[in-house]
Amino acid sequence: MPTFESHGRAYDVDEDGFLQDPSIWNEEVAKDFMVTEGVNELTEGHWKVINYLRNYYLQFGIAPMIRKLCKETGFKLNEIYQMFPSGPAKGACKLAGLPKPTGCV
Amino acid sequence: MFLPGIAAASLESSSTSRTEKRRERIEGASLEGVSVRPLSTEEKSKAFALPKKSEVVQRQRLPVRYHVEDFDVEDRPRRFLEAFAAILKHTNYRLALDHYIRVSAKCARCTVACQVYDATGDPHDIPCYRSELLLSVYRRHFTLSGMLRARILGDPGLTDEKIQEMADSFYNCTACRRCHFECPMGIDHALITHLGRYILSEIGVAPRALVVSTREQLIGATGNTSGIPLPALLDTLEFLTEDIQDQKGIHVPFPVDQEGAEYLFVPAVSDFMMEAETLKGIAAVFKATGDSWTIGSKYFDGINYGLFYSDHVLEHVLRKIRAEAERLKVKKVLIGECGHASRSAKFFYPTYCGGKDALPVVSILEYTHQALKEGRIKLDPKIVTERVTYHDPCNMARPGWIVNQPREVLRAFCADYVEMVPNGRMNICCGGGGGTVSIDEIRPYRTAVGGRLKAEQIRDTKANYCVAPCSNCKKQLRELMEDQGVECEIGGLHDLIYKAIILPKDTPSGDEKQEESAEGSVSLAAGSEDPGNEGGES
Numbered sequence: 001m002p003t004f005e006s007h008g009r010a011y012d013v014d015e016d017g018f019l020q021d022p023s024i025w026n027e028e029v030a031k032d033f034m035v036t037e038g039v040n041e042l043t044e045g046h047w048k049v050i051n052y053l054r055n056y057y058l059q060f061g062i063a064p065m066i067r068k069l070c071k072e073t074g075f076k077l078n079e080i081y082q083m084f085p086s087g088p089a090k091g092a093c094k095l096a097g098l099p100k101p102t103g104c105v
Numbered sequence: 106m107f108l109p110g111i112a113a114a115s116l117e118s119s120s121t122s123r124t125e126k127r128r129e130r131i132e133g134a135s136l137e138g139v140s141v142r143p144l145s146t147e148e149k150s151k152a153f154a155l156p157k158k159s160e161v162v163q164r165q166r167l168p169v170r171y172h173v174e175d176f177d178v179e180d181r182p183r184r185f186l187e188a189f190a191a192i193l194k195h196t197n198y199r200l201a202l203d204h205y206i207r208v209s210a211k212c213a214r215c216t217v218a219c220q221v222y223d224a225t226g227d228p229h230d231i232p233c234y235r236s237e238l239l240l241s242v243y244r245r246h247f248t249l250s251g252m253l254r255a256r257i258l259g260d261p262g263l264t265d266e267k268i269q270e271m272a273d274s275f276y277n278c279t280a281c282r283r284c285h286f287e288c289p290m291g292i293d294h295a296l297i298t299h300l301g302r303y304i305l306s307e308i309g310v311a312p313r314a315l316v317v318s319t320r321e322q323l324i325g326a327t328g329n330t331s332g333i334p335l336p337a338l339l340d341t342l343e344f345l346t347e348d349i350q351d352q353k354g355i356h357v358p359f360p361v362d363q364e365g366a367e368y369l370f371v372p373a374v375s376d377f378m379m380e381a382e383t384l385k386g387i388a389a390v391f392k393a394t395g396d397s398w399t400i401g402s403k404y405f406d407g408i409n410y411g412l413f414y415s416d417h418v419l420e421h422v423l424r425k426i427r428a429e430a431e432r433l434k435v436k437k438v439l440i441g442e443c444g445h446a447s448r449s450a451k452f453f454y455p456t457y458c459g460g461k462d463a464l465p466v467v468s469i470l471e472y473t474h475q476a477l478k479e480g481r482i483k484l485d486p487k488i489v490t491e492r493v494t495y496h497d498p499c500n501m502a503r504p505g506w507i508v509n510q511p512r513e514v515l516r517a518f519c520a521d522y523v524e525m526v527p528n529g530r531m532n533i534c535c536g537g538g539g540g541t542v543s544i545d546e547i548r549p550y551r552t553a554v555g556g557r558l559k560a561e562q563i564r565d566t567k568a569n570y571c572v573a574p575c576s577n578c579k580k581q582l583r584e585l586m587e588d589q590g591v592e593c594e595i596g597g598l599h600d601l602i603y604k605a606i607i608l609p610k611d612t613p614s615g616d617e618k619q620e621e622s623a624e625g626s627v628s629l630a631a632g633s634e635d636p637g638n639e640g641g642e643s
Contacts, residue, residue: 002158015157015172015313016545060337067381068344089378090545102318103330103408104375104543104576 006032018093018100025054025097037084037091046083046095048073053096063093063101141561144224144553152553156546166265167310169273171544174316176309182263186246188307193247196416198300202243205297208290209233209240215284215294220533221277224557230277232284232294238271239301272310275301276547279555280413280539281499286531298539302414314543315410319418322406328425329374329406338405341377349385355608357385357392362433363399368467369430370398371450372441373576374406380576383442386599389606390473393482398439404429407446408576412453412500413540419449420457426450427458438466442597444498444575445540451506468501470574470598474510477517484518488605492521494568496559496582497532498575505530511574511598518605525562533558535573537581551581552588560589574598 001020004013009032012020017036019025030050034042042050052073056064063069066088070077077088084091089101144152155162155170162168166178177184193199215232216222222230229235242263244251255262275298282295305311318330327334333341342359349357360366376384391398404425411419430438438454440447447468455463476482495515501507508529515522527533536556541547552560559582563571571593573579582595 060340061334062332062337063378064337065341065344065378065381067348068341071344071348101378102314102321102332104373104580105331105378 014100016100019097022097022099029097030095033095037086037094039084039091039095045075049075049080049083049092050096053092053098057096057098063089063098141224141557148553152550154549167269167272169276170547170550171276171312172546173310174313181265181268181308184308185268185304186263188304189242192304201296202240205292206240206244206248209236209292210290211237212289214289215287218283218287220558221279221554224554229274233292235274235278236292236294236297238267238274239297271301272305275305276312276541278539279534279536279541281534282503283531283534303416306415311414312540312544314545315414315540318543319410323418323421328404330408331374331378333374333377335402338377345381345385345388348381349388353608356611357388359388360399362402363397365434366397366399367436368396368398368439369433369435370400370439370441371405371407371426373408373443373446375576376441380597382600382603383597386597386603387441387469389603389608390476390482390599392608393606394476399433399435401429401433403432407440407443407450409446409449410540412445412449419453423450423454423457430464436464438464439472440466440468442469442574442576442599444500445577448500468507470507470511473602474514477514483607484602484605485607486518486520489519489601490521491569492523492567493519493570493572493601494523494525494563494566496525496535496571496573496578497529498573498578499532499534499538502530502532511572514598515572519601523566523568525566533562535559535578535581536585537577542577542581548584552585556581556585560585560591563593564591568593570594570596572596572598572601
């Protein structure tokens with residue numbers, strides 16, 4: 001199984017670099033993973049998106065609809081793309097410790 | 106003079122006349138007129154780079170760009186042939202193969218229709234070369250003359266290297282089926298590619314992205330490819346209703362488990378995560394027409410990756426739709442904006458779910474077109490003023506099934522509608538067809554090679570908005586626009602309809618009377634030409 005190492009911590013990840021066990025997530029994970037998704041620093045806006053994704057995932061077991069993410073966090077889709085260049089389904093979900101989305105997502 | 110296409114074993118036949126077919130073949134097949142920059146060495150190395158570790162490639166003995174789950178690599182040729190033999194025994198692929206090995210002239214006329222070959226210029230990407238990979242195995246191992254010839258010439262037969270080549274080659278193809286128009290012998294190369302992928306999947310060689318998704322769909326807890334649990338679906342539907350209420354001030358429901366409804370709605374399940382506007386548009390159309398529709402809580406995924414790589418999966422996914430349709434006692438199956446979901450259901454639902462007694466399968470594009478034609482929905486022509494173009498999803502347009510319907514709808518309310526060239530049945534694939542769009546690790550290949558022509562085609566139209574009524578196409582085209590630097594928004598047909606539709610206002614008594622049509626609104630005039638779907642085969 002591939003591992004990802006950063007700041008002396010090693011994580012079990014899948015081949016796309018998503019955390020294998022979403023339950024071990026904490027804020028350090030987001031900070032360690034951000035370099036892989038082209039995020040330079042985690043601003044308040046980033047945390048708003050990450051925390052929303054995380055809480056939705058803990059409640060429903062899946063990421064929310066993108067439109068819902070935008071509406072609830074107050075960011076437009078292009079603003080989310082500016083924060084997470086690889087997009088909400090990949091970059092933001094990876095930093096929030098969600099599993100990689102499957103299917104046509 | 107052109108020979109008539111001998112599509113003896115083609116699973117689908119077209120609804121247009123043969124003369125029409127020939128005319129289209131002459132005028133549209135070649136890629137002349139669409140010019141693209143040749144692939145630079147740098148682009149090529151990026152597109153074809155192996156995205157995985159060399160130890161994985163060595164362990165699996167499979168130098169392909171997509172991830173594959175670990176599988177038994179020992180004695181692969183024998184197991185491939187056993188799987189091939191079993192498939193031949195239990196299906197009618199032999200009919201097609203027997204014919205194809207006789208008529209295949211390897212004339213390479215298909216090169217002019219293939220966008221992958223157009224981008225790479227690599228002889229390995231010529232469709233009939235790709236088909237020959239499998240046809241030669243069939244000829245050598247499953248025909249008497251082939252076996253005798255091998256005896257005389259000492260041909261050792263199928264090798265592991267050849268399996269590796271097939272595993273790579275069959276997933277370089279987008280399965281758009283454009284080459285099938287150009288073949289003077291009527292060979293459907295995509296059918297052979299499909300069979301090749303099917304056999305490979307039986308020995309464990311299939312893209313992990315597809316395998317993981319279908320496993321969740323068929324035996325997973327959530328029963329859909331995106332792994333959406335039912336509570337999340339219900340939350341999403343509630344959110345969509347609230348969103349419409351906020352935007353339009355009208356209550357538009359998304360009915361769930363309405364027994365006896367006219368339509369069971371099965372979209373690509375990813376729409377519930379990605380395509381809010383499309384779903385809102387579809388709900389708005391039903392609000393306007395007043396027809397009964399429902400989403401099933403036990404099964405709500407139209408995605409069928411079986412069409413891309415396995416007939417087993419194809420069958421079992423369709424059976425799940427059938428079970429839900431029977432549970433809810435609906436009269437028709439309605440597929441959302443998705444090319445492969447529509448084609449797999451339209452053409453294979455009767456095959457696997459009751460033959461002539463199978464429920465009719467309708468695409469939402471047909472439904473909305475019909476509703477507009479009958480004057481049951483009203484669209485305001487002043488809302489959408491930007492330049493709009495239409496991308497034909499291959500799975501809908503190639504069989505001639507859905508070509509004119511969405512165009513008539515768009516022309517009815519888009520002030521500046523332009524066509525791409527070529528379009529309709531001869532349209533160029535988005536570059537992510539055949540399931541490749543779900544394989545994220547090959548994105549560089551998809552956007553540099555597969556969709557290269559498409560990007561230029563869209564750029565040429567100077568459109569601000571490209572309608573792509575297919576979840577696969579939408580995802581691929583968005584990535585393509587980004588990677589190729591084209592400024593064009595990609596969305597669905599119902600996204601635009603949602604903007605322009607004039608909905609009946611809610612009345613306090615709940616009586617939803619159709620309002621007088623607003624001034625200037627349009628509906629397709631009665632007597633306009635018929636949709637091109639009569640005589641649709643099934």
